[in-house]
Amino acid sequence: MKMRLNWTKQTLIFGGAAAWGLLLISCVMVNRTVVAPPKIAGASYVGTKECTQCHEEVTGHFGSSTHAKVAVADSKLGDTSCESCHGPGSIHVAAGGGKGSIVNPGKSPEACFQCHTDKQGQFNLPNSHPVLAGKVSCVDCHDVHESTAVKGTGAALENEVATCTKCHTAQKGPFVYEHGAMKEGCTACHNPHGSVNAKMLVARDANLCLRCHLETPSVPNAGEINANSIRSTTENHNSRLMQGTCWSAGCHEAPHGSNASYHFRY
Numbered sequence: 452m453k454m455r456l457n458w459t460k461q462t463l464i465f466g467g468a469a470a471w472g473l474l475l476i477s478c479v480m481v482n483r484t485v486v487a488p489p490k491i492a493g494a495s496y497v498g499t500k501e502c503t504q505c506h507e508e509v510t511g512h513f514g515s516s517t518h519a520k521v522a523v524a525d526s527k528l529g530d531t532s533c534e535s536c537h538g539p540g541s542i543h544v545a546a547g548g549g550k551g552s553i554v555n556p557g558k559s560p561e562a563c564f565q566c567h568t569d570k571q572g573q574f575n576l577p578n579s580h581p582v583l584a585g586k587v588s589c590v591d592c593h594d595v596h597e598s599t600a601v602k603g604t605g606a607a608l609e610n611e612v613a614t615c616t617k618c619h620t621a622q623k624g625p626f627v628y629e630h631g632a633m634k635e636g637c638t639a640c641h642n643p644h645g646s647v648n649a650k651m652l653v654a655r656d657a658n659l660c661l662r663c664h665l666e667t668p669s670v671p672n673a674g675e676i677n678a679n680s681i682r683s684t685t686e687n688h689n690s691r692l693m694q695g696t697c698w699s700a701g702c703h704e705a706p707h708g709s710n711a712s713y714h715f716r717y
Contacts, residue, residue: 488531489554489562494539499530501544506533509596517599521566536562536595557590570644579645591618592643611636615643626708630715632663633707639663640706660697 503510513519513532521535534540536556543553556562560582564571573579580587592614593600602614615637616623624633632639640659641651648655654662698706705715 488535489538489565491538491542491552491554494542494552496531496534496539497541497544499533501540502533505548513596516595516597518595536565538562556595557588560589563589563595573642573645576645576647578647578649578651580643580651611638622707624708627710628713628715629708630706656696 499510510533518536519532522531536554537543538554540553543549546552554562560571560574574582582589589595592602594602602611612623612633637643638653640653642653643651646652652659697703703715705712705717707715709715709717711717
C-alpha cells in the first residue's frame with residue numbers, strides 16, 4: 452500500500468511538471484508558428500524589414516494576417532515572416548528583386564505544403580483541382596497576405612461564390628430560381644482541395660442533398676426538395692435514385708439554379 456501511495460505521488464509531481472512545461476511553451480508559442488522554411492542555395496536571411504523596402508503594398512497590411520504568425524526558428528534573425536514562406540532573401544535583394552531568386556508559392560505549391568500537409572493529401576485524391584499538375588495554384592483561390600488567406604471572408608468585397616465562379620462561369624448565374632445553397636458558398640457541397648467523390652462533392656448521392664433537405668419547405672413550391680415530400684409523393688423516388696443521384700436521372704439536373712423550373716431543371 453505504501454509503495455502504491457509513493458508511486459501515485461511521483462506520478463502527480465511528474466504529471467504536474469509536464470503540464471506546467473507545456474503551458475509555458477504554449478504561452479511562448481501562442482503568437483508564432485515555427486517552421487522549417489524552403490532553402491535557397493547560397494542565400495541567407497535578411498529579415499522582413501528588407502522586404503518592406505520594395506513590397507510595401509503587401510507588407511503594409513501583412514501584420515494582421517494569419518501567415519504573419521509564421522516565423523523562422525532563430526530569434527537572432529528578428530522578424531522573418533516573409534522568408535518563412537519565400538525562403539532566405541539575400542540573393543533576391545542583391546539582384547534587385549530578380550526573378551528566380553526567391554520561392555514563389557504562385558508557381559509551386561511546395562511552399563504551402565510545408566504547413567498544409569493535409570491539403571497536399573487531398574490534392575492526391577481521385578477528384579481534385581489540378582494544383583499538383585501546375586494548372587492551378589494556391590494563390591488563385593487564396594490571398595496569402597490577407598486576413599485568414601481565404602478569399603471571400605471577413606470584410607472582402609467578393610464572396611466565396613465569386614471566387615469559384617471566376618473559373619466556373621456556368622454555375623455563376625444569376626438564376627430565376629436560385630439554389631439556396633449558393634448563398635452558403637460552394638464549399639457547402641464541394642471540397643475545393645479534393646475528394647474521393649465525383650465533382651469533389653463532400654458526400655455521395657442523395658446523402659449530399661439530405662444534409663440540408665430533411666424538413667418540409669416553409670413556402671409551398673419553393674423549389675426545395677425534402678425527405679417528407681419524397682416519402683409522400685406517388686412517384687417512387689427510391690427506384691429513380693437507383694438509376695442515379697438527385698441531380699441525375701432526369702430530375703434536379705441543375706443543382707446550382709435554373710431559369711426554367713423551381714425544381715431546378717434545365
